[in-house]
Amino acid sequence: MTVIRTKRFTLRPIEKTDAPRFAFLCNDLEIARHTARIPHPYTRQDAELFVDQLIAARIKGDEHAFAVCRDHDIIACAGTLQTGERVWEIGYWVGADYRGDGVASEIADAMVQFAIGEMGAEVITAGYFIDNPVSGRVLEKIGFRDTGETVMITSLGRKQPVSSYRLELDVASFSGSRDVVIEA
Numbered sequence: 588m589t590v591i592r593t594k595r596f597t598l599r600p601i602e603k604t605d606a607p608r609f610a611f612l613c614n615d616l617e618i619a620r621h622t623a624r625i626p627h628p629y630t631r632q633d634a635e636l637f638v639d640q641l642i643a644a645r646i647k648g649d650e651h652a653f654a655v656c657r658d659h660d661i662i663a664c665a666g667t668l669q670t671g672e673r674v675w676e677i678g679y680w681v682g683a684d685y686r687g688d689g690v691a692s693e694i695a696d697a698m699v700q701f702a703i704g705e706m707g708a709e710v711i712t713a714g715y716f717i718d719n720p721v722s723g724r725v726l727e728k729i730g731f732r733d734t735g736e737t738v739m740i741t742s743l744g745r746k747q748p749v750s751s752y753r754l755e756l757d758v759a760s761f762s763g764s765r766d767v768v769i770e771a
């Protein structure tokens with residue numbers, strides 16, 4: 588199974604035993620409000636279901652989610668989902684205690700490198716809710732550009748649809764961090 592090493596973190600496949608830690612980290616309104624699939628409050632049962640779904644998707648091959656570990660503690664999550672022929676979408680969240688320190692920027696870059704290098708992505712997309720400029724900045728730094736399109740996406744955390752900007756990466760001109768090592 589693939590392990591990705593960045594300058595500071597190890598991204599490894601999510602395991603069933605990660606559910607309690609995910610339950611703790613995701614029981615956070617900030618994560619629930621800015622993502623689609625995370626309800627609030629977030630229970631241990633929600634986390635177990637989430638982890639099971641991600642393991643099934645990995646086996647199927649159309650979604651790869653990674654636990655982002657610093658030393659041995661999970662501090663964040665990053666993943667990529669196939670949405671079309673050679674088209675992959677990336678996503679991420681960072682635990683409350685670990686924000687504002689470049690974590691998202693480092694792991695989003697790693698996800699792009701994984702999608703291109705291991706999944707053969709030719710188009711990489713991402714999106715963020717219009718009231719989440721921090722995520723917009725993370726994507727902009729990597730080289731994602733606004734497509735000019737917005738879509739309504741239901742956030743389970745808000746229990747309502749939210750307008751979301753759609754972005755695309757210019758894969759040809761992408762140059763990721765050289766610190767990323769992918770061990771397939």
Ligand SMILES: CC(C)(COP(=O)(O)OP(=O)(O)OC[C@H]1O[C@@H](n2cnc3c(N)ncnc32)[C@H](O)[C@@H]1OP(=O)(O)O)[C@@H](O)C(=O)NCCC(=O)NCCS
Pocket residue numbers: 617618619621622679680681682685686687688689690691692693714715716719720721722724725728
């Ligand atoms: C969004 C999120 C992933 C950012 O994680 P992070 O590790 O703190 O992000 P980073 O430190 O790598 O980068 C944040 C960038 O946004 C900038 N920023 C901070 N507040 C900002 C604001 N209000 N407007 C614009 N940019 C802002 C920071 O300065 C930094 O940019 P810089 O490196 O050029 O200085 C994190 O806040 C999170 O998990 N939020 C909840 C879930 C979520 O939003 N997931 C993304 C869904 S699309």
